[in-house]
Amino acid sequence: MAFTRSVDPQQIGLTAAAAGSLSTQEYSSPSEQEANGLPPVINVRDLEFSFDGQVRLFSHLDFTLSPGEKVGLLGPNGSGKTTFLHILMGLIPACAGTIEILGRVRRHPSDFRDLPGQVGLLFQDSDDQLFCPTVAEDVAFGPFNQGKSPREVREIVRQTLDKLGLAGWESRITYRLSGGEKRLVALATVLAMEPQLLLLDEPTAGLDESACARVEKILSALPQSMVIVSHDRGFLQRICHRVLVLKDGRLSLCHA
Ligand SMILES: Nc1ncnc2c1ncn2[C@@H]1O[C@H](COP(=O)(O)OP(=O)(O)OP(=O)(O)O)[C@@H](O)[C@H]1O
Ligand SMILES: [Mg+2]
Numbered sequence: 001m002a003f004t005r006s007v008d009p010q011q012i013g014l015t016a017a018a019a020g021s022l023s024t025q026e027y028s029s030p031s032e033q034e035a036n037g038l039p040p041v042i043n044v045r046d047l048e049f050s051f052d053g054q055v056r057l058f059s060h061l062d063f064t065l066s067p068g069e070k071v072g073l074l075g076p077n078g079s080g081k082t083t084f085l086h087i088l089m090g091l092i093p094a095c096a097g098t099i100e101i102l103g104r105v106r107r108h109p110s111d112f113r114d115l116p117g118q119v120g121l122l123f124q125d126s127d128d129q130l131f132c133p134t135v136a137e138d139v140a141f142g143p144f145n146q147g148k149s150p151r152e153v154r155e156i157v158r159q160t161l162d163k164l165g166l167a168g169w170e171s172r173i174t175y176r177l178s179g180g181e182k183r184l185v186a187l188a189t190v191l192a193m194e195p196q197l198l199l200l201d202e203p204t205a206g207l208d209e210s211a212c213a214r215v216e217k218i219l220s221a222l223p224q225s226m227v228i229v230s231h232d233r234g235f236l237q238r239i240c241h242r243v244l245v246l247k248d249g250r251l252s253l254c255h256a
Contacts, residue, residue, distance in 0.1 A: 041225040044063040044099050046096065046097040049092075049095050057249060084246065086121075087099070089115060119196070126182035127182070130186055132174060134170065135172045135188075138174055139160055140153045143157075165211065165214050180206045199227050203228060
């Protein structure tokens with residue numbers, strides 16, 4: 001089955017026949033949004049990338065994300081999932097291809113400058129995300145930069161921590177948190193900004209069962225478009241409209 005959640009394929013611009021055929025073919029990113037008239041949130045065409053100029057991590061890679069769509073990304077260690085998210089965010093330049101995010105083609109580093117705030121990237125390593133002394137300061141950083149007032153920011157911090165089961169954690173020292181605790185706070189820093197697009201690199205890695213369930217419930221309920229990288233196929237299949245596998249530089253649909 002191509003779609004891993006109960007979703008009308010036409011809602012995201014695929015005919016049932018096309019959806020069916022995709023389950024047996026390499027995923028070729030048809031122009032899904034053209035059918036419903038909405039521009040894609042992400043539109044990647046012919047992406048080429050290698051770190052060393054020799055071994056290609058991606059070759060002719062196409063990817064499209066529709067408004068409101070949640071796409072899961074599985075793949076072996078080292079297949080390039082994190083690198084792909086970093087290229088989408090402009091942290092690593094592509095070697096060739098076209099990258100369109102939120103309606104604009106992004107070629108040069110300066111084209112990506114408006115993305116923080118609109119696009120929330122959860123780093124695979126929480127230590128790359130958290131840089132303030134306390135939890136409150138880390139979670140407040142994004143909303144402050146979005147121009148929110150101190151009062152609004154305090155309320156956002158309180159609500160976001162509460163939602164993630166971290167109520168009252170404002171004054172905890174970030175560097176002393178456990179790995180799973182850091183993961184949840186890192187997620188709080190991303191969710192606090194309410195970005196239009198979420199790129200989440202292993203949001204449940206290192207979390208206990210109840211924290212995983214909480215994160216799953218939160219992400220399922222969010223209306224934003226998102227790409228979620230995980231090694232937990234069941235988690236992705238429960239919350240995503242599509243689950244793709246990145247392997248040998250190519251994307252293909254994951255079979256249920
Ligand atoms: N800065 C770099 N320079 C050279 N090679 C790199 C660099 N960063 C990553 N790589 C290599 O690129 C490949 C893809 O790495 P990446 O972190 O994107 O994989 P991944 O799919 O996210 O893996 P995992 O599931 O383990 O998180 C790996 O072989 C990695 O060693
Ligand atoms: Mg990774």
